[in-house]
Amino acid sequence: MAQGDLDILELSPQELLxxxxxxxxxGKSSLAGARWAIADIEHACTAPMVRYGKLPFRxxxxxxxxxxxxxxxxxxxEFSRSAPARDSxxxxxxxxxxxxxLKERHCADPVAEWDDSPEPPxxxxxxxxxKRPRIRGRxxxxxxxxxxxxxxxxxxQEGIGCALLRKPQLVHDLVRATxxxxxxxxxxxxxxxxxxxxxxxxxxxxxxIAAGADFISVHGRTRHxxxxxxxxxxxxxxxxxxxxxxxxxxxxxxxxxxREEGEExxxxxGVEGVMSARGxxxxxxxxxxxxxxxxxxxxxxxxxxxxxGLIFPLFHRHVSYMxxxxxxxxxxxTYFNSLASYAGVLDWLDQEGLLDPPQVTAIxxxxxxx
Numbered sequence: 469m470a471q472g473d474l475d476i477l478e479l480s481p482q483e484l485l486x487x488x489x490x491x492x493x494x495g496k497s498s499l500a501g502a503r504w505a506i507a508d509i510e511h512a513c514t515a516p517m518v519r520y521g522k523l524p525f526r527x528x529x530x531x532x533x534x535x536x537x538x539x540x541x542x543x544x545x546e547f548s549r550s551a552p553a554r555d556s557x558x559x560x561x562x563x564x565x566x567x568x569x570l571k572e573r574h575c576a577d578p579v580a581e582w583d584d585s586p587e588p589p590x591x592x593x594x595x596x597x598x599k600r601p602r603i604r605g606r607x608x609x610x611x612x613x614x615x616x617x618x619x620x621x622x623x624x625q626e627g628i629g630c631a632l633l634r635k636p637q638l639v640h641d642l643v644r645a646t647x648x649x650x651x652x653x654x655x656x657x658x659x660x661x662x663x664x665x666x667x668x669x670x671x672x673x674x675x676x677i678a679a680g681a682d683f684i685s686v687h688g689r690t691r692h693x694x695x696x697x698x699x700x701x702x703x704x705x706x707x708x709x710x711x712x713x714x715x716x717x718x719x720x721x722x723x724x725x726x727r728e729e730g731e732e733x734x735x736x737x738g739v740e741g742v743m744s745a746r747g748x749x750x751x752x753x754x755x756x757x758x759x760x761x762x763x764x765x766x767x768x769x770x771x772x773x774x775x776x777g778l779i780f781p782l783f784h785r786h787v788s789y790m791x792x793x794x795x796x797x798x799x800x801x802t803y804f805n806s807l808a809s810y811a812g813v814l815d816w817l818d819q820e821g822l823l824d825p826p827q828v829t830a831i832x833x834x835x836x837x838x
Contacts, residue, residue, distance in 0.1 A: 476567055476602045480655045481536055482682040484606065485717035485740040488570035492730065492755040493536035493719055493743040494521070494529045495659075495685065520749060523559050524772035525786060526607065528765055530566035532753035535605045536719075536741065537565075544611040558609065559776065565605040608657065633661060633691060634668060636675035643679035652680065659685040659721075662704035669704070673711040684712065685719040685743060695746065699723060702736040709739050719743050725750070727757045749789040761790040766822055770814070780810055787813060 485491050521540040530537060539558055546553045632639055639658065646656050658676040663669045676684060686708045688700035700722030709718040717740035724730045725747040734742050747754050751761045752769070766787065773783045788805060795801040807813050817823045 476604050478604055479606075480682070481606045481608060481657065482655060482717055484535060484570075484603065485683055485719065487573055488603070489573050490571065490734075491535050491741040492533055493538070493685075493721075493741055494526070494534045494748050495538045495721055495743045495745050520782070520786065522778055522782060523561060523564060523776050524769055524778050524783075525752070527561065527564040527772050528769045529748055529752045529755075530564060530605050531768060532758070532765065533566075533568065533755040534748065534752075535566070535568055535570070535603075536608060536743075537605065538608045538610050540610075542609070542611050547611065560607060561776075565607060567602050567604050570603055610659070633663060633672065636668075636672045639672060640675040640679040643676055643681050647680040655682045657681060657683045657685065659687070660708070661687045661689055661691055662701060662708060664690055666704075666707055669708050670711045673708055677712060677715050681716060683717040683719065683740075684708070685721055686739075688720065688722040695722075700733075702733060705733075705739065706737040709737055717741065721745070725754065726759070727755055730755065749786070750792055752790065760793040763822055766790055766817070767824065770817065770823070774810070783810065784813060787817075 479487075521538055526537040526539075542553075542557045547557060632642075643656055643658060647654070650656075658681045660669075660672055660676075663672070673684060686705045688702060688705040689695070689698055702720075705718075705720045705722075709720075712718055718737075719741040720733050720737045720739040721743040722733070724733060724742060724744040729747075730742040730744065733739075744754065751758060753762050753765050758765075769786060769790065772778075773786075784805075784807065788801075791804065792801075795804065804813075804816060807816060814823065
């Protein structure tokens with residue numbers, strides 16, 4: 469290990485959220501390896517994405533002030549039973565987590581928990597440690613079997629995803645079983661959507677915390693509200709955060725397309741972290757204040773995709789999202805979307821001046837191996 473690496477702190481996600489300001493996350497539009505588990509009923513963070521949270525994308529956003537990143541949503545049954553599924557759905561690298569200098573939060577007096585079960589405290593009561601100038605980001609693994617936030621019909625019909633939103637006891641049992649199996653020091657988070665009936669939101673949040681959840685992500689729409697048709701509800705997120713009574717950190721998710729929107733949602737809801745999904749797909753550098761995807765981010769993503777062998781359909785769609793703001797005419801977008809190979813996309817990027825000349829040869833050699 470290099471001497472510089474000895475100064476980098478490895479903290480759990482809840483420690484990052486609890487002890488530091490301005491945490492961002494990347495999640496679902498839908499560590500040192502897979503060290504974090506999540507019960508996904510649904511900081512800056514990436515929101516968990518059904519397909520788009522593969523390694524090249526996580527590695528890219530982590531270079532631009534995204535401190536927590538989620539893997540794609542995986543089906544627990546397939547993941548546990550199939551080695552090819554595990555290889556396809558989850559891979560990691562030593563370089564995918566960024567290193568950040570975060571401002572330490574000034575903590576108030578700790579809040580007492582109402583859960584008197586005998587498990588050890590979950591790290592929310594300890595005072596902040598000494599100043600930690602360099603902190604490594606975290607990767608969070610999410611499984612669809614436990615995802616109350618996922619609104620997709622197939623998930624609901626299978627009894628997973630949002631079907632769990634009104635089954636707080638089942639969510640409690642899932643979290644508790646995970647903790648008992650993996651140990652009370654193993655971080656487990658829960659992701660939820662808000663409910664029209666706020667008493668149900670309160671019951672879900674308090675049940676998850678009583679079971680041992682270490683932090684909760686809250687999407688500010690109900691199960692029946694689409695991202696395109698309904699704005700996020702900051703008041704509903706703030707209510708969910710109030711239900712936690714300070715026992716665990718809360719991450720707010722929904723309608724973050726600029727850094728300013730992230731900070732505004734953080735201010736309105738009083739949460740510890742904010743999460744973006746669609747916004748980061750369009751601009752992986754949004755949390756660093758970029759108005760559109762910088763050329764260097766496109767280049768990073770292309771290099772990583774070629775290096776890790778990301779399948780072409782995902783690579784193509786990602787690049788299309790990143791370049792959306794650069795397509796000034798409909799015909800340009802239509803032409804780009806018609807490209808049918810890595811070589812075709814790389815040629816187009818090269819012609820548009822989006823690849824450095826030295827990159828072109830190296831990347832083209834890598835493409836030959838995909």
